[in-house]
Amino acid sequence: xxxxxxxxxxxxxxxxxxxxxxxxxxxxxxxxxxxxxxxxxxxxxxxxxxxxxxxxxxxxxxxxxxxxxxxxxxxxxxxxxxxxxxxxxxxxxxxxxxxxxxxxxxxxxxxxxxxxxxxxxxxxxxxxxxxxxxxxxxxxxxxxxxxxxxxxxxxxxxxxxxxxxxxxxxxxxxxxxxxxxxxxxxxxxxxxxxxxxxxxxxxxxxxxxxxxxxxxxxxxxxxxxxxxxxxxxxxxxxxxxxxxxxxxxxxxxxxxxxxxxxxxxxxxxxxxxxxxxxxxxxxxxxxxxxxxxxxxxxxxxxxxxxxxxxxxxxxxxxxxxxxxxxxxxxxxxxxxxxxxxxxxxxxxxxxxxxxxxxxxxxxxxxxxxxxxxxxxxxxxxxxxxxxxxxxxxxxxxxxxxxxxxxxxxxxxxxxxxxxxxxxxx
Ligand SMILES: Cc1cc2nc3c(=O)[nH]c(=O)nc-3n(C[C@H](O)[C@H](O)[C@H](O)COP(=O)(O)OP(=O)(O)OC[C@H]3O[C@@H](n4cnc5c(N)ncnc54)[C@H](O)[C@@H]3O)c2cc1C
Numbered sequence: 001x002x003x004x005x006x007x008x009x010x011x012x013x014x015x016x017x018x019x020x021x022x023x024x025x026x027x028x029x030x031x032x033x034x035x036x037x038x039x040x041x042x043x044x045x046x047x048x049x050x051x052x053x054x055x056x057x058x059x060x061x062x063x064x065x066x067x068x069x070x071x072x073x074x075x076x077x078x079x080x081x082x083x084x085x086x087x088x089x090x091x092x093x094x095x096x097x098x099x100x101x102x103x104x105x106x107x108x109x110x111x112x113x114x115x116x117x118x119x120x121x122x123x124x125x126x127x128x129x130x131x132x133x134x135x136x137x138x139x140x141x142x143x144x145x146x147x148x149x150x151x152x153x154x155x156x157x158x159x160x161x162x163x164x165x166x167x168x169x170x171x172x173x174x175x176x177x178x179x180x181x182x183x184x185x186x187x188x189x190x191x192x193x194x195x196x197x198x199x200x201x202x203x204x205x206x207x208x209x210x211x212x213x214x215x216x217x218x219x220x221x222x223x224x225x226x227x228x229x230x231x232x233x234x235x236x237x238x239x240x241x242x243x244x245x246x247x248x249x250x251x252x253x254x255x256x257x258x259x260x261x262x263x264x265x266x267x268x269x270x271x272x273x274x275x276x277x278x279x280x281x282x283x284x285x286x287x288x289x290x291x292x293x294x295x296x297x298x299x300x301x302x303x304x305x306x307x308x309x310x311x312x313x314x315x316x317x318x319x320x321x322x323x324x325x326x327x328x329x330x331x332x333x334x335x336x337x338x339x340x341x342x343x344x345x346x347x348x349x350x351x352x353x354x355x356x357x358x359x360x361x362x363x364x365x366x367x368x369x370x371x372x373x374x375x376x377x378x379x380x381x382x383x384x385x386x387x388x389x390x391x392x393x394x395x396x397x398x399x400x401x402x403x404x405x406x407x408x409x410x411x412x413x414x415x416x417x418x419x420x421x422x423x424x425x
């Protein structure tokens with residue numbers, strides 16, 4: 001192995017939304033930052049639906065005009081419906097959020113979006129190397145880190161791991177813990193010709209609920225729609241189909257999906273994501289910060305991944321600048337970063353877990369309740385969680401959870417038929 005060829009102040013592993021955001025923010029503050037991405041952009045990613053908070057962040061990052069150069073579908077809300085189709089769907093609008101209307105956001109094909117962010121990092125002064133895979137971490141200490149990239153050693157003072165589900169630092173330090181109750185598997189594909197809704201509903205993603213999990217229908221541009229089926233791994237095994245057939249099998253068995261997909265044709269995009277709920281704690285340690293999926297990933301039902309990743313990345317950049325330029329106390333800075341990630345994500349993760357209970361869905365589909373509890377859920381799911389959800393949101397969500405538990409014993413909203421893919425004809 002040759003000696004260190006280059007020394008930078010910060011190395012960022014991964015040039016996805018989290019890595020690109022961290023790099024852009026560091027470069028804008030004059031930090032010498034190197035981004036290493038094993039892929040060459042544009043590269044495919046699933047996860048095309050965003051939150052209002054991300055739209056706001058993109059404007060603050062000065063990326064609003066660049067976004068306008070990519071085709072996207074405006075998203076003003078989300079539609080939920082039970083898979084049997086026996087009850088009308090419910091639309092939840094960001095304008096009805098507790099505390100005031102949230103701005104619209106969008107769905108977008110990830111490859112051009114992610115490339116736009118990475119280019120923006122480069123334009124801000126970050127050095128970007130694509131096709132550069134970090135193979136090993138040799139050293140990880142405050143002020144001194146070293147990674148190996150395709151036979152070359154690179155040194156820096158700090159490392160930001162934004163390697164997504166590869167969780168390079170998490171695996172190196174043995175931090176990755178799968179969340180056993182969220183062991184799911186997702187089968188997805190892009191289609192043309194999926195039935196669209198009219199007017200301002202045209203860009204709303206649809207969540208189609210079934211006992212085994214849920215489908216997403218996300219219009220990503222005028223023609224293409226991203227569709228996915230998320231199920232527990234046990235149910236997927238019980239279906240007994242080859243992985244490549246699971247999505248088609250699910251669509252064919254679900255009345256709502258069957259109807260919306262009656263004239264659709266697959267494109268060449270299709271894939272599977274498994275085992276994707278985990279945490280790598282602590283999210284910061286000597287020499288490193290973990291951002292985006294490299295830190296944690298929890299079930300995508302509420303489209304929170306990119307929002308959490310980009311916001312954490314901005315915060316990690318701020319912390320790194322404090323360490324490099326302001327001689328901030330390393331332990332205190334790390335604690336503060338860890339608190340930011342924990343407190344912004346914990347409430348969202350609780351809601352994700354709740355969503356897998358039918359009783360939660362029944363109360364959700366009521367779409368109104370005392371003390372604006374539904375409006376509070378909408379605010380959280382618009383991304384109103386940074387640096388932590390306001391108390392007014394926290395107690396309303398807890399009250400919503402109480403309503404769900406109460407409803408399990410003493411039903412106070414109509415019971416709704418559950419729909420099972422495995423039991424359907
Ligand atoms: C089924 C599914 C549906 C989803 N739906 C949504 C959604 O609707 N909305 C949403 O916001 N999120 C969604 N997500 C999550 C979202 O896609 C991720 O949270 C998001 O991509 C995380 O961004 P990131 O920058 O952390 O990681 P990534 O986007 O994964 O980027 C990581 C980068 O690191 C690079 N890399 C990896 N290993 C190395 C290495 N060793 N060396 C150098 N580079 C490396 C990769 O090439 C990649 O470019 C979904 C996820 C799944 C699985």
